[in-house]
Amino acid sequence: MDFLSEIKSILTDILDIEGFRISEKTYLIRDLEAESIDLLELAVCLNAKFKIEVNDDEIYLKQLRAFIDEAQREKSDIIKYLAEKYPFLSPARIEEILADLDGGPALKIKDLISYVKWQRK
């Protein structure tokens, strides 16, 4: 299954944008300006399209910053800590996200794809 094409098709419909704006590297919120209402609709569409359970907190990394704070308080290895919380993200991707936090929400389309693939296993 071409996950990118399927997600692109859902997003062009929800956000009313052209498909060429969406690649695996596209930021969902920073680039496409998806709002919370769009994310709620996207979650239900992912459930419909891929027949997977979708946890909004997990897929959208909603508690990312809280988890980072927790890891720091507990003096844990942040990457390992986040890998436990977000098992669909690779350690390399978590590192990338940590380096990218200052720019705003770091969620990319490729993270949605990782989540879908992980849930379908």
Added chain:
Amino acid sequence: MLLDAITHVGPEHIAGMKRFDSAPFYLALESLAQLGAYHVRYLTDFSRHAFLLKISRCAIPQHPHLSGDYLFHGDLLNKSSSSFSYVIRANGNSPQIEGSFLFAAIDYDRNFRKDTLQNHYRKVFACLRKNSVKN
């Protein structure tokens, strides 16, 4: 309240009824939304605030006034941990109404207070279920 009774509720289906007296179409739409929102509350055990996000694919009838008894059926199609999509329809005297409804459930907060809303919705739901026995 734009429901007279909730006649059935289960994991993927909810049904209800309402008697209209020359009611405008938008009130029927509100009835369907109320029915769907009650199903979301039922699924989340009234632990979260439920609200309508979006209605799509719902044609406005040519003569949009409703009279008589209407039966409503809502079928849960898809869901995530916070959003729920339904097809909800109203059957009765013409016109028939059907639409796709999307609801969200969020944690109670300062605006939507748990201490008042949770009990309120539980009581109304219990009352509507009781009414289904009377009807």
